[in-house]
Amino acid sequence: MQHANDSALNVAVTTSPALGDSLLLMTVARNLQLSGKTVTVFSQHMRALRDWFPGIDIQPALRDDDADALLRPFDTVIQLHANRPVPRLEQRHPDALVLEHLCRAPSTEPMAGRLAQFCRESLRLHHAEPGNGLAVPAGLIHRKHRLRVAIHPTASTPDKRWLAPRFVRLALELKAKGFEPHFIVTDEERADWEHVQQHGIGLPRLGTLDNVAAWLVESGWFIGNDSGIGHLASCLRVPTLSLFMRNGIARTWRPGWGAGKVLVGGAWLPTGRLKERCWKYALSVNQVLRAFQQLQREAA
Incomplete structure (x- = not known):
């Protein structure tokens, strides 16, 4: 250029x-x-x-x-x-x-x-910063619902998704600790997750991406797989815990704006192939809870 x-x-x-x-x-x-x-x-x-x-x-x-x-x-x-x-x-x-x-x-x-x-x-823009210009529209209050935990249990491909039952157990553990867990899914994914409402877990019907952003920015916390919604939460400066399959992927693609932590499942596994196949089984609910507690301390 x-x-x-x-x-x-x-x-x-x-x-x-x-x-x-x-x-x-x-x-x-x-x-x-x-x-x-x-x-x-x-x-x-x-x-x-x-x-x-x-x-x-x-x-x-x-x-x-x-x-x-x-x-x-x-x-x-x-x-x-x-x-x-x-x-x-x-x-x-x-x-x-x-x-x-x-x-x-x-x-x-x-x-x-x-x-x-x-x-x-390369472009010689000497004062360039990582910010992308996203600005919260008037009327929305950043982290208004401090106890609300937005949980994104899906991702673009199955290999990026932690086990669904463990997401439910995680939400129940958070609920027992006084948090208000809600699952964020698309309208097309909703049928697979409606059962969580029986446990008192929220499942908001958000529809458009604009509505998702408006709901996310007023949430206190975010937990989810390696996905675009995690990047959106980070852009909105909502403290973010992201679950990844491999260290190299996490190093490159972790959300890079607000306060955040990444947790890699099965980092001790010996090969990349095993990591990709088994990370979701190696990552326990207790590990995610401990990482979330660390995020709380760091975000404070």
């Missing part, structure tokens, strides 16, 4: 369908905009949260059949993955920046920090 300091630079940022990736790439969009660049974001999830990103032009996600025409006017196009959302982006735009190498970089920083470092070192 040889002309990164050109104040007239017109940049498109395209995000994948993943919520976490989208929130992370908003770090680049935010820092470019603060440096005086004209930035347009194409993103399904960020479009749903456009009221939470004031001053940033956020358009619907690109489709493959209209991507070339929509991206042609931009000087530079940035996306995180080589083929998501725009396949072969580097062949389709003369000044495309694909940041996938940052995901594999030998760094101790989470992705939010890596993207900010990329902005400073």
